[in-house]
Amino acid sequence: xxxxxxxxxxxxxxxxxxxxxxxxxxxxxxxxxxxxxxxxxxxxxxxxxxxxxxxxxxxxxxxxxxxxxxxxxxxxxxxxxxxxxxxxxxxxxxxxxxxxxxxxxxxxxxxxxxxxxxxxxxxxxxxxx
Numbered sequence: 001x002x003x004x005x006x007x008x009x010x011x012x013x014x015x016x017x018x019x020x021x022x023x024x025x026x027x028x029x030x031x032x033x034x035x036x037x038x039x040x041x042x043x044x045x046x047x048x049x050x051x052x053x054x055x056x057x058x059x060x061x062x063x064x065x066x067x068x069x070x071x072x073x074x075x076x077x078x079x080x081x082x083x084x085x086x087x088x089x090x091x092x093x094x095x096x097x098x099x100x101x102x103x104x105x106x107x108x109x110x111x112x113x114x115x116x117x118x119x120x121x122x123x124x125x126x127x128x129x
Contacts, residue, residue, distance in 0.1 A: 001028070001029040001043065001084045001086075001128060002026055002027065002028060002029075002084040002085055002086075002088040003026070003027045003029060003038070003084060003085065003086045003087070003088065003128065004024045004025070004026055004027075004081050004086065004088070004090050004105070005020065005024065005027065005087075005117040005120060005121065006021030006023075006024055006027045006046075006087070006088075006089060007021065007022075007023050007024065007043070007117055008022060008023070009022065009023060010043060010096050011014045011047045012025055012040075012117040012118065013116065013117075014089055014110075014114065014115050014116065014117055014120055016089060016090025016102075017090065017091055017092070018051075018077070018087060018089040018091075018092045018096050018107075019048070019051065019074065019093055019095070019096040020046070020048065020051050020053065021046055021053070021070075021079065022046055022053040023043050023045055023046060023122045024045075024046060024080065024081060024087075025040060025042075025043050025046065026041045026043070026044060026081075026083070026084060027040055027041060027064070027117075027121060028037060028041050029125075029128060032058055032084060035062070035069055036125055038118070038121045038122075038125075042096050044081075045079050045080075046080070047072045047076040047077065047079070047080050048068075048072045048074070048075060048076055048077060048127065049069065049073065051073075052059065057110055058085045071078075071095055071098075071099075074096055074098070074099045075099050075102070076097040077096065077099060078099035078102055078103035078105065079103070081100070081103060081105050082103045082105075084105050085104075085106065086102060086106050086107075086108050086120070086127075086128060087105050087106075087107065087108070087126075088108045088110050088120055088121070088124055089107060089108070089110065090109070090110055090111070092107055098114065108124055108127050108128075110114055110123070110124055114115065
């Protein structure tokens with residue numbers, strides 16, 4: 001099972017807004033139950049070219065936006081994360097949710113305070129089936 005975590009860079013600092021993260025850390029989940037663990041597989045760049053990745057607090061104002069180019073930008077994320085079963089986010093706009101759904105990537109909402117991808121995975125691991 002593969003899980004994507006939006007991160008700022010190789011430091012694995014969590015970026016809660018999936019559509020506006022510069023990178024995705026892709027983890028493999030191995031084992032089960034109390035023997036479950038997560039292994040970093042790779043870090044992939046967010047392929048979107050229409051966002052300012054420095055604006056981590058961006059709030060999407062385009063939930064009603066049906067512009068084909070804008071939706072295509074979101075779809076690029078789905079293609080990059082197509083191998084994943086889950087993505088862990090604090091927030092995701094409608095377009096991000098739609099593209100994840102189209103690529104069978106389930107969204108796990110994270111509401112905790114951790115800022116490191118490894119810690120977040122430990123906190124939400126019970127949600128992975």
